[in-house]
Amino acid sequence: MLKATNLRKEYGSTVAVEDVDFEIETGSFATIVGPSGCGKSTLLRMLAGHLSPTAGQIELDGIDITDSSPQSRPTSLVFQSWSLFPHMTVAENIEFPIDAQGLESNGRIETLLEQVRLDPEEYANKQVTDLSGGQKQRVALARSLAYEPDILLLDEPLASLDYVLQKKLQRELTELNAELNTTFIYVTHSLESALIMSDQLFVIDDGSIIQRGSPDEIYQEPVDKFVAEFMGDANVFPIDVVERADGRIRIDHPVLEGRQEFPYGPADRPVPECLVVRHDDTVVKPSLEHELGIPVTVVNVLNKGNTALVETRDKHEDAEYVSEMSLEQVSDISLTVDDDAYLQWNPDKTHVLPKGDS
């Protein structure tokens, strides 16, 4: 198990990572997700040993590795730019960590290449400068695995690949994680990869972990507006709380029609400031048929292929809200621009949330 306690990194007066605690089970796939500049790469580099923390401790299976060098640490980092040695062949790159540990490769290079789905006969003696992005990615992965790390750290290694290749490699990474007894810690700003690959998810912003849990838990129950918006396209309705008692709140919203009372607890949770509803949990219809809704004017209907985005404007407050509906729904109602309608949804799809830091 990898355990971080009060891990902190300051650059001058800037706090990049602020007192982070977490535990990651051996062999699991954990993802640290957050926007650019949130401190996730700093965190990863501290785990790899390339940065020393200002304060705090990193333990691996009960052994303190906070101050051990990258050379002696059982972690291996797959860099965002892959950082393959350009003057070496594929095989020489993969042999590097084996040689550095004073071991003999004894056919391991072939096994590793097969593990990352590269044909050893075709690729072993190629120069890495002749490879495509996806192939370089695979070689970088094989090279890191050749080090036989307990923990494989991945710093957005798929970010510069095309979408189809990303999908493919994401699946392969999860399969590889299941095959090996190696912990994978993956850093990304892409929510989609985080949801697809991980057992455990850490949402990080401004150097702190805002929410942790399984991808499903976080998707279903975001703790605040930041997480909700980060986890998916969502409409945010600012609210005023008029009454809060017995795990319930009564709200006041100038245009919201329908229910004004929602469950909200526990008592020490910060005062809620908004209702958040995902685009695909709402529909736009001429009359109010669901329990909650606001009167809007249709501004635009965008065909996304399998769904349509209906952009609307709140009649009173001039705020814009979006609904993602199936193409059938849109054509059944025959929505056109400038129609008056209701953007509406059911209360169980409503997240009542505090604002969050950003």
Add this chain to the structure above:
Amino acid sequence: MSVREFVRSKVPTDIDRFDRRLALVSVLRPPSGLIIPLVVLLAFMFVGPIASIVLFSVQPTNTISLAVADWTLDAYREIVQGTISGKGVYGEVTTNTIMISALTTVIAFAVSYPAAYALATKVRRFKLPILIALIIPLFTSVNIRVYGWVLFLINEGVFDLLAGSVGLDAPSIIYTRSAVILGTVYVYLPYMLFPIYLSISTIDDSLLEAAADLGAGRTKQFVDVILPLSKPGVIIGSLFVFVLSLGAEVEAELLGGGTIYTAASNISYSFGYSQNWPLGSAQAVGLLLITTVCGVVILRTIDLTEIASRGGSR
């Protein structure tokens, strides 16, 4: 592939004759008109004089005005025979030139590599002033700098005074081959240092991090990553220094005091004192050939695509 086939392969076949001719013109056109001024300048200032020297080199001894029809290989014969037999001045010239160039290259490398490595990786403070201090001598005329050395090294000069003041009676090295090498090392050192410095500083830091990450200690990081990746700088630097030292004339003339004959000083002597232009020209052509061969052979060992791929490309 012949030129014709090459051009054909670049021209689509499913277009009519006129378009085809147009496409052909565009294939033969230089990549950009922007290089035309450079080409004209080089043609005028490099190709012209070289052609004259080649023509003069096949003229009979002491020709002053060209008579192309009246050609002979006498000058070359004299040089080749002299060099092979080691008779006359040619044996000494060859030995001196090769010794001076080779030793200058080796010494300049030995001095530059550690300094370039330190400047590229270790030195943080005062890096700019140090680099500027290394460049400034290049703004000063070689003659002035070499005269400085003469005044420094000459009998009862500054060196003797300093040595004497601490009770040393060091024999002055002025007018020896060592003095000439000292001068060439000093003058051409930046040509070794900067290519090495550049090649080390363009090594992506993340490669060293990756090496450390994969268990490599400092020695392995240096031997397996930094050293091979700085090879292009070492090769280019060595080529510069070797070739420039082959042609070093002022250093040999002044610090050798007219007693150390090198290829360049001998060419200068043939053109000047002995007024034997064809012999000087033939020697110049020989030196040029050696230089070109060295350059081509050495540059072929560098992987230019690897160098071009540095700096963020993947």
